[in-house]
Amino acid sequence: MTERPSANRLSAQELHDIDAYWRAANYLTIGQIYLLDNPLLREPLRLEHVKPRLLGHWGTSPGLSFIYAHLNRAIKQRDANVIYICGPGHGGPAMVANTYLEGTYSEINPDIALNEAGMKKLFRQFSFPGGIPSHAAPDVPGSIHEGGELGYALSHAYGAAFDNPDLVVACVVGDGEAETGPLATSWHSNKFLNPALDGAVLPILHLNGYKIANPTILARIPEGELRALFVGYGYETLFVEGDDPALMHERMAIVLDDALDRIKAIQDAARRDLKTARSRPKWPMIVLRSPKGWTGPREVDGLKTEGFWRAHQVPLSGLAENPAHLRMLEEWMRSYRPEELFDTGGAPMATIRATAPEGDRRMSANPHANGGLLRRSLELPALHEHAVSLERPGGVKAESTRVMGSFLRDVLTLNQASKNFRIVGPDETASNRLQDVFEVTERAWMEEILPEDVHLAREGRVLEILSEHTCQGWLEGYLLTGRHGFFSCYEAFTHIVDSMFNQHAKWLDACRKLAWRRPIASLNYLLSSHVWQQEHNGFSHQDPGFIDVALNKKADVVRVYLPADANSLLCVTDHVLKTWNRINIIVAGKANSWQWLSIDEAKVHCDAGIGIWDWASTDRGDEPDVVMACAGDVPTLETLAAVQILKRHIPELKIRLVNVVDLMTLQPKEHHPHGLSDREFDALFTRDRPVIFAYHGYPWTIHRLTYRRTNHDNIHVRGYNEEGTTTTPFDMTVLNGLDRYHLVLGVLDRIPEPAGAHIQLKQAMEGKLIDHHAYIREHGQDMPEILGWKWEQ
Template sequence: MPGQRLFQSDPPADPSHLPDAVLGNSVKLDVSSFAISNAELEALQKFRSAANYIAAAMIFLKDDVLLERQLTFDDIKPRLLGHWGTCPGLTLVYAHLNRIIRRTDLDSLLVIGPGHGAPAILSCLWLEDSISPFYPSYTRDRAGLTNLIKKFSAPGGFPSHINAETPGCIHEGGELGYALAVAFGAALDNPHLVVTCVVGDGEAETGPTATAWHGYKFIDPVVSGAVLPIVHVNGFKISNRTIYGCMDDKELVALFCGYGYQPRIVKDMANIDKDLAASMEWALGEIARIQKAARSGKPIVKPRWPVIILRTPKGFSGPKELHGEYIEGSYRSHQVPLPNAKTDETELKMLQSWLASYDPQQLFCIGGDKNTPDCAPCPEVLQIVPDNRDKRLGMRKEAYAAYQPLKVPAWATFGVQKRSQASCMKTVGEFLKQVITDNPTRFRIFSPDELESNKLGAVLEVTGRDMQWDVACRAQDGRIIEILSEHTCQGMLQGYTLTGRTGLFPSYEAFLGIVHTMMVQYSKFAKMAFETKWRQDVGSINYIETSTWARQEHNGFSHQNPGFIGAVLNLKPKIARVYLPPDANCWLSTMAHCLRSRNYINLIVGSKQPTSVWLDPEEADRHCIAGASVWKFASVDEGVDPDVVLVGIGTEVTFEVIAAAALLRRQVPDLRVRVVNVTDLMILGPYGSHPHALSDDDFDTLFTVDRSIIINFHGYPLDIKGMVFGRPVVERMVIEGYREEGTTTTPFDMMLCNGTSRYHLAAAAVRAGALFNSKVSCVAHEAASFFMHRAAKDKEYIYVHGHDPDGMFDTPVFEKN
C-alpha cells in the first residue's frame, strides 16, 4: 500500500509495471497504523495557521498587525514584497519537523530551496522563539511581532529572501538550484544529523539540482548523517507551469526511482497533516534502518533513501480568486496575490477577509494574562515546539557556531630544494596527505573528477574516494568527493564549510567559471555572516586553480581561461583573497595559510607541471608574508637604482620574467633591471582598497617612483588595470597577460601567442629603460628588434618541429653582478 516502502528491492525497469495504487492519480495514504493524536493534529493546525497569518501579514501590513479593527489603506505597506505562494508549504513542513523533533529528540537542520520563502520561515522562527536570542527587538510579544511584521522587507528589517541574518540558515536564497547539494555537504561527517531539504519544483528545473540528486551516493551512513529531501510540487513558477507540476505521479515516481530513491507522494489536502506526519515517520524510519545496518557492519548495498514529494496547491489557504481569475493554485499567488491592496477597495476587503480566516484572536493572546505576554502565541499553538531550545531549527549550533579549526602540519618539512624543478601540485599533494591524516573527520576535498590529472594523487595514499555506489569505494570513508559536476562540488563544499568544517576545491582553471555565480552567492552569505554579530567564524572557502592556460596547450583553446580571478577580485575586499605563488615552496606556505584562515574566499593559482623552485622554505615564507618582494638574485646589483622594473605574477609567467632578466643580462648588460614577484595579488590596489593593499610609500619603495613597470600577469591584463586604478603609476605600467589567444600548440608558443614571452618582456624593458639610461638608448632599437626576431624564429622552429627549442625551460643561471 502507499503507506509502505514502494520497493523492497530494485524496481522494475519499466515504470508502467508498477502498481496503480502506487502510481495512479488516486494515491491514498493509509494512516491508521501511525499514532498521531488529536491533540497533536490540532496543535499542528494551529501552529500552521499562526505561521501563515504572520507570513501574510509580513507581506502586507505596517500597522494593525493582529487585525484588531478594519484595515485601511494606511495600514498597508508602501511596497509589497515577498513571495506568498511557497509559504503555506514551508510552514507545513516546519510544523511537522517541530512535531517530530519534540516527539523523538531528532537532531535536524532545515535547508530551504525556495529562497524567497522568508516570510514562512521567519514566522515559524518567531513562534518557536528562535529570533529573540539573536535579535532582542523581536521578542515573542506585541512589540516583537509588530517589529517582525512592520519591518519585513523594509529598511532595517529582514529581507524577502532567506540569508545569513536568518537564524538556522546555511543557504543563501535568491539564486535557485543549490540547496540540495548544500544539504548533502552539511550531512557529511555529521552522523547525528538529518538535514531536511525543501526543494521547490521551480528550483528542481535547474542543472545544479538535477545533478545534486546523486548526492546521497556520496553519503557513507557510518560516518555521515542523512538528507531528507522534500520536493514541494505546487505547480507554478513566477508566471508559468513547472516541469514537475506537469508530471503525473507515475512519472515522478519513475524519475525518483531512477535516481535511486524511495519516493512517497503526499497530496491528500483533506488529510494533509495526517498524510505528512505518517510520511515523515516512514522516512525517518527508513533512514534509521539504513544507518543501523551500516553502523552494525552489515550495510545495505545501494540503499534507497527516502524522498517525499509534497503536492499542494500554490498559495493554499490564501485568496481563491480575483477579478475572475484564479489566485490559489496558480502562478498569480507566487508573489503578492493582492498587489493593489493599498489602493483598491476590493483587494483591501479581500485582504481583510483572508487574514481574518486564520482567526488570529484565537491564536495570539491579545491583552495577555499573568502568564503570557500581550500578543504572544497561545499555549495551544506551541504544543508542537520542542522543549529543548537547542533542538529547535533556529537554534542549531551547527548553523552558526560549529567551526572546528584544522590541525595544519608544519609545511616547511614538505619543502623542496631551491633551484630544483618541482610540480607545485605534487608538492602540495604530499602536504594535503598529512592534513587528511591529522584531520580525519573535518577536512574533505571536493573535486570534479580531476584530482589525479591535477597531480594531487598523493592524498589517495591515505584515503580513498567516497562513492557508495562504487564497490571499490563503498564503506571506505573516503575523504575525496569526486563528481563531474562543479555545481555539486561547490554546493557540498558550502554546506560542509558552513557547518564548521574545512574543504578544498581543486579544478581545471578554465572550468572554475562554471560556479562563478554560486561563488558570488556564497560570498554574499559570507559577507552578511561576517557582519552578523551572533554568527561565529567559519573556515574559508578554498579554491585551487590549476591546469592553467599556460600549460593547457595540449587541450587547446577551450581549456584556456583565467577569468575566475576577476570574479574573485570583484567580491567585497574584506573577504576576497587571490594568491599566485611562483613556486612549490611558496605554494606550501600559501596553502597552509589558507587552511588556517577564516571567513575568506581564497583562490590559489598555480601550475601542475614541474617548474623552477626559486626560493627555499624560509625565503618562501618571508616572501609570502610580504605578499611581494624584490628578487635580488635575478636583479642587477640586487635591484638597486633600476632603469626598469620587471614584475611576475603567476608561476609560468614569472619564469618568463626571470628568463627575460637573464637574457637582458647577457644581451644588454648596461640595463639595470629590478625583478619583483607578486604572490598576493591584493597588495596592488590603492591603499585602503583592501586589507592587504600596500601603503603608497611601500608601493613606491617596491616599484620605484618614476621607472617603467613591466608586468607579466597570469590572468587578463584588465584585472591588473582595474586593481591599480587610483594609484599614480598607471601611465608607467605595461601589462602583459592572457590575450584570449591559444590553440593546441607548445608551452612556449602559448607565451608567444599572448605576448608574455621572455622576448616580449625583454623588448619592452629595453625600450623603457632607454628613457633613463643613455648607454641603453644607443642600442635599444637594435636590441628590441633582435628579441622580436628571436621570437619569430622560435615560433618558426615550433611549427616545423612540433616542440619547443631544447632548454627553453631550464632554470636560468645568473652570474654575480
C-alpha cells in the same frame, strides 16, 4: 535519534495543535508581506496599516510552514537532530515566521519580542528599507542556504550531512528549483553518502505546480514518470497529496514518520555491521503536492489565484486603488482566527509554542546551522617536512601541486579522528597532482566497486563528481556546518560556479554584520591546470578570468594568491587553512618547473605578499632603470628568463624584479586590508620608472588594481589576451606577448636610451620569435634553448 513506532494517525489534540501552529505561521507570513501596523487586527484594517510597497512571496510559504510544523512534531517525539534547508527562492517570510514562533528570532533580536510590539516590528522590517531581505538570508536563524541560490539546496544538504552521523538534513526542493541544472545533478549525491559514517538527507520535493508565470515540469508530468524518475535516481519516493488541511496533516504525519523510520533502519543496519554499508541503500524522499498559495484567496477579481501562478508573489495588490482588495486582505488574515493563536499581549499561545522543540533541538537554534559554533581549527603539518630543498634559486625542479598534495595528505592524517576535512573536485584530484592524498584515503563511492578500480572506497574522504556545481555545493554545506575543505579544479572550468561563488561571497559578507553568526572556515580553491598549461587541450580550456569574477567582491571576503613555486604554494596553503570567513583563490601549476625560494625565504615573501627578489635584480638597492614585475608561476619564469637576457646584453642596466604572491597587495591600503600604502607601493615600483608587468591573467586586472597609483601610466602589463590554440607551452606565452622575448622588447622600447642604442638586441629578439614560429611547426615542440633553459646567477 530515539526510535518511535510510526503512528497510524494524529490524535485529535495533535491535529489541533499542529494546525494551530501552521495557521499562526501563515498569519505571520502574510503580516510580514503586507502590514506596517495593527498586527493583531484589533481594529478594522485601514490603508495606513498597510505597507506602501508590497514585496515578498506568498505562493511557496504555506507549504514551507506546513513542512516545518510536521518536522517540529517529529523532532519532539524522536529527540531528532534536524536542520531545515529551504530551497524555494522566496520562502523568507515563512522561515522568519517559524523562527519567531520557536522563540529563537526574539532571543537573537530582543527588540522583536513575543508580544504585539515585537510582532509589529517583525512585520515592518520585512522587505523594508533598513530591514531584512525577502529570502532565507543569513539574518534568519537556522538558515545555511540563501534563497537566491536557486538550484543548490540539495548539494548544500548533502555537504552538511557528510561526517555528521547524527544529523538529519530536511531539504525542501521547490519544483521551479528542480528544473535547474545544479539541482538535477545533485540528486546523485546519494551515491556518496555512507549510512554508517554520515548523516542523512531527507529531500522533500514540493510540487505546487507553478513558477512565476508558468507551470513546472515535474508537477505536470504523469505520476508514473515522476516516480520512475526518482526510482532512477535511487530513491524510495513517498507521496503526500491534496488540499484539505486536516487530511493533509494526517497524511504528512504518517509519511514523515515512515521516512524517518526508514532512515533510522538504514543507519542502524549499517552501523551494526559495516558490511551492510558496502552497497548503496534506497534512501527515502517525500513528494509533497499542495496548491500554490495554499489557504490564500481562491480568486481575485474573478481570476484563479490559489493553486495558480497568480499566488506566487502578492496575491492582493493595488490596495490603495481598490478598496475591495483591502477588505479581502482583512478577511484572509482573519480566516486564520488570530484570536485563537495569540494571547492578549500578542504572544503565541502556550499550546502553539509547546509544539516546537526546545533549546538546540529547535531547527532555528541547531548549532549545525550556525557552523562557526562547531568549527575547530585544523591540525596542520610542519612546512619544513614538505619543503623542496634547494641550495640556490633555480637549482632544482619540482611539481608544485604535487608538493601541495603531500601536505594535504598529512592534513587528512592529522585530522582523521575529527573527520572535519574533505577535498572535493570534478574528477581532477590526480590530474592536478594531488594524488598523494590517496596514500591515506580514497574517493568516496557507494556504487559497485570492480576489482580493477583504484582509489574507491565507501569511507573515502575525497569527493569527486563531474559537476563543479555539486562539488561547490557539497563543500559550502560542509563549511557552513563547521568543517574545513579544499576545492581543486581546472582553472578554466571554475567559471561554471561563478554564480555560486557570488552567492557564497554575499553570504559571508552579510554574516559579518551579524554578531551571532560565528565565523566558518574559508572556502579554498586550488585552480590548477591553468591557462599556461592547457596548450594540449586548446582554446576552450584557456581562461584565467575567475580571478576577475572574484575581484568584484568586497575586499574583506576575497583573497587571490599566485605562488611562483612549490615552497610559496606550501606557505599559502598553510595560511588559507587557518583563515575563516574568506574565499581564498590559489592559482598554481602542476608542471615540473624550476624552484626559486627556500621554505624560509618563501615564508617571509608570502607573509609580505609582495617583494623584491634581490638575487634576480641588478639595481643593488639604487633607483632602477626598469622594474620587471611578475605574478604567477609561468610569468615569473618568463620574467627571469628576460632578466637573464638583459643582464647578458646590457650589464649596466639596473633592473629591479618584484614578485607578487598576494594580488591584493596591489590595491591601495584603504581599499583592501592587504593593500600597500602609496609610500610602500612607490618604494617598490618607483614613481616614474617603466614597469614591465608579466601577469598570469587578463592584463586589465593589474590596471584596475593600480590605476590610482602615482606611477600607473608607466605600468605596462603583459598577460592573457584571449589568444590560444592547441600548441606548445612556450607558444602560448608567445601568442599572448608574455614570453621572454616580448618582455625584453618591452623593456627596450621604454628604457631611457638614445633611439637605436640597442637595435641589435631588438633584432635578435624579433629573430628569436621568427625562429620559434618555424621550429614548433617543424618539430612539434619548443626550441631546445626553451626546454633546456635554466637560471644562471
